[in-house]
Amino acid sequence: MLAQQRQQAILERVRSSGGVRVADLVRELSVSDMTIRRDLEVLAERGLVEKVHGGATVAGPGSTEEPGFAAKSVRQQPEKEAIAQQAAQLVRPGTAIALSAGTTTWTLAHFVADVPELTVITNSIRIADVFHRSPRADRTVVLTGGVRTPSDALVGPVAVSAIRRLHVDTLFLGVHGMSVRAGFTTPNLLEAETNRELVAAAHRLVVLADHTKWGTVGISTIADLAEAHVVITDSGLSDEAREEFTSRVGELIITNSQPESESLSR
Template identity: 50%
Template sequence: MAERGMLAGRRRALIMDTVRTHGEVRVADLVDRLGVSDMTIRRDLDALAADGVLDKVHGGAVARTGAATADEPWFEAKAPLAAAAKTAIAAAAADLVEPGSVVALSAGSTTYAVATQLLGVPRLTVVTNSLPIADVLRAADRDRAGDAPTLLLTGGTPTRSAALVGPIADQALANLHVDLLILGTHGVSERAGLSTPNLAEGQTNRALIAAARRVAVVADHTKWGVAGLAGFAALDTVDVFVTDDGIPTAARDVLADHVGELIVVPATD
């Protein structure tokens, strides 16, 4: 059925869901399904290929899996992808947070979704190296007259994913202790574990993990099989892994064998 009038971010999320499910997609099929022009679909595929999440081939595109990448997408490009899955994952992750606790949120579009779910948790302190998350918390503090989580923002150098990274961020985190880290990731695989295209962000993620008593990873199904240039944690270091029901059965089996607890939430677009 054609889905006319759809915004680019929504189209691209559906394209990525198709690629991850079937391994490939054809331009002609997308034109028929989405009710847009051949040129529009090709522009969408160009944008997704530039973000490093698929490879264009003659007549369509295929999933990019296994090969390590150093191509780092912009935060604004990632945010619309798999939006329904990220919302469902964020709600489940927010249930892990206790009132009055100290929580760290790494940078990322899924952790950003988690931040929006935490605004009503009383007496919460949030440590983050994410500029968009900091903006959400600052706006909540302004609008709710102090009845919002307390924000602790690391310093550092901003990346394309709007993360503050580098020695300043790492040193700030070295002196902190948090109850729970909610951690995003660019890619997840059995061999590479958790990974990111950015070497400095990988190091700062390691500093976040070192500061945390418990680690919960939030990652939608499109992250499975993706390997960034810099690995920053093995699956065995994860206490809780929250994902959506689009993740393949084989991936669930691998995660169940390695992480402390696997939470799979239903997510439909």
């Protein structure tokens, strides 16, 4: 195996599991300890991994770094569409749902736009626009006010006040990161406060997050892992993460990385 091929294999392993140990790579790739350490050094210099004692982890963003909606919308598109298709099966006619801001929940909005007699609460201008472009006389959409974030969420005291007296059957929550220690997180303090209010307003919490969110930690926690009734993610989630979710959440649903129908044209 060439050095470039070996480094690509190491990088894929890091991304799938969140981290690797030198000893494990030495055994799996049948090369020397020094060779693996050189490979990790090369990957770290390129900003692809972070070296830690005895191995390496995913090179993640800072806990307060918040990518814009456009930047996030092009990441893991097949995974997000598969997750959204699965989540849409949980939406029943005549119910009240809440959709937090985010690209995966925005994708879900397209799949539930034709559900009859639906009441939708959202703090996302983008999501409200999806329903505006596909009008139904039997649907009610409530858009909270608030201060706009880089990811196009409406947050802060105005949003919190609007949500506080509402009650919904199901909240579909998009998150920036998730881990055992920090739970479901966001890099925006005001968005965390607003999302916590959405969690409190919901009878059922369904978290939508692709596998790359595992191991990422934003500055503020929205909810602990155990608060989720359902987590919907994709098949790229590591075995370790699956075990953690299985022992903590009500139900873990793993989707295929490709949706059943053709990709949405947007």
